[in-house]
Amino acid sequence: MKKLYFNYLDTFKGLSKEVWWLALITLINRAGTMVIPFLSLYLTKSLEFTKIDVAWIMSCFGLGSVAGSWLGGKLTDKIGYYKVMKASLLLTGLLFIALQFVDTFSGFCIGIFLVMLVADTFRPAMFVALSAYSKPENKIRSVTLIRLAINLGFSAGPAVGGIIITSLGYSGLFWVDGVTCILATILLINVLHPKKSKVVDEVKVENPVSVFSDKAFWIFFVSMFMFGFIFLQYFSTMPLYYKDEHHLSELKIGLLLGLNGFIIFALEMPLIAWLQKSKYSKEFLMFFGLFLTGLSFLVLNLTGWIGVLIIGMLLMTIGEMIAFPFSNAFVMDRAKKGNQGEYMAYYSIAFSASHIFGHNAGLQLIDKLGFDSTWSIMTGLSIVGMLALLLLMRVIKKEKHELKPSNSAFN
Template identity: 80%
Template sequence: MKKLYFNYLETFNGLSREVWWLSLITLINRAGTMVIPFLSLYLTKSLGFTLEHVGWIMSCFGVGSVLGSWLGGKLTDKIGYYKVMSISLLLTGLLFISLQFVTTFVGFCVGIFLVMLVADTFRPAMFVALSAYSKPENKTRSVTLIRLAINLGFTAGPAIGGLIITSIGYHGLFWVDGVTCILAVVLLIKVLNPKKARVLDEVKVENPVSVYKDKAFWVFFVSMFLFGFVFLQYFSTMPLYYRDVYRLTEFEIGLLFGMNGFIIFALEMPLINWLENTKYSKAFLMMIGLLLTALSFLILILGFWLGILIIAMLLMTIGEMIAFPFSNAFVVERAKKGNQGEYMAFYSIAFSVAHIFGHNTGMQLVDNIGFDNTWAIITLLSFVGVLCLFLLMRILKKEKS
């Protein structure tokens, strides 16, 4: 056990101090966005909006995310990642605090759009910063550390948010969200001042290739949209499946998702460290990750047994652990030939667009054709994504020859 513990710690060796600080800032930022999981409850219970209203508000949420990611990439290439991250965190904090005072439907649509527009400019800038503060050989593991921070933030945030709602009400969430974003700015200024921080891999391209002309990247973009579309079903339609078909309680559903978070926390870094030392390409590993996610839906159709839910969650978790870090590392590497912010923006946009269509489409499919037929369609879409990644491998092979 002691040897396993030290081997686990060994997988974190070599990462720069700045990457650790960036992970902590990301953890504070993600744990702080605790309004989001409770947004539908707040809108229906406190503001009395209908489900149709909530649907439109979530659409504004998604559109803001897409435009924010695009804007963040443009600004990062023009004024640099440090300024974009600082301004984004500060304004997001102020907007979160202000959002609690908005009570009309149109006002909230505009408010949540602005929050996400500003908040998601942070993501492309953060990934460019991550690339700058990582040695080339450590980039995939650096991305994995950021993912651990995001997962811890998403785990801790809702738990703390529930306590805040119980003790001081929903308005407390907006204050805590806003204050944590502002605290993240203070920490950023203290520890990642560009005059003091060590830049390990600064990329300056004299004649950058436009992302719009990069054929391989757009095949990758489509595959990531499909992966995001499929993956998001676990956070919208799948909980309904657990409740309505298997009659699981909220506590049991929480345990299943808790298993996902624990496995990622315990095993993702060692797994990525091992896979990095194999001969497999990033595109091949992404394909394996999406294939495992597809199988997690396929096995649900094959039989009715409680253990299948655990097996499906394990397959999805392993697929997620492989696909996300290597897809991020792929786009960081690809971005060296063009404008880094622009590339990272479109990587984020692939998942933002999946958010716009994934949740709503999944719900509509379940409502009209049932769970099993929905899982069949989701599996089919997954295999389309696998084919896209196979095509990407062929294109990359031609580029090298």
């Protein structure tokens, strides 16, 4: 047991202090995003919106995310990641506090759009900062550390969120979200100011290649959109499934969602360190991660036993643990020949676009077809994403064959 513990600690060695600070900022920020998993419940229960209303609100959520990711990439390439992260965190905190006072359908559509527009400018900037603060050999582990911070925050967030709803009501969530974003801003200013932080791998390309001419990236984009589409069901339709079909309380829903974050915190770093040493390519590992995520929906239709909810969560969690770090590393590698902000923006947009269509389609499907048919459709979409990744493997293999005589920066 002692050896296992020290082996676990070894997986964290060699990361820069800036990456650790960025992880802490992300942890504080993410711990406060407890509104999001409960948003569909809040809108249907407290504001008495219909599932169709919620579906359109979630589409506005996604539209804001797409616009924010695109804007964040542009601003990062123009003014730098530090200024973008600072402004995004502070304004997001203020907007979250204000959102609790909106109670009309049109007002909430506009409000959630603005929140996500500002909030998701942070993502491309954070990814570029992460790349700049990491040595090339540490980038995948740095990404994994950030994901650990996100999921540790997310593990605590829903569980605490369930307690807050029980004791203070839903308005308490908006206050916590806002205050934690502001606290993260203060920490960012104090520890990651350009005069205090050290860049170890800043990539500047004299004649950057446009992301739009990168065929492999767009095949990858389609696969990540499909992955995001089904993955996001766990944060909109799945809480409704837990409540309506299995009659779980908000507290139990929060604990089940929190299980996802706890498993990632405990196992992802050693899993990624082990997979990095394996013979498997990033593309194959993304394929396997998507396979497990699709399987998590398939098992829900096999039995009505309540324990299948935990099995589904475990499958999705392992799939997520594998797919996200290696997909991020894939983009970081390819971004070395173009504008980093642009590449990371469109990587974020793949998931932001999933927000536009995934939440809406999922809610519309469960309203018209029921949960079982919806889960079957999600399984089918995972197969589409897996086929795209098989095509990506062929394209990457062809690229490597063509570039074999020379050393490619994104090989």
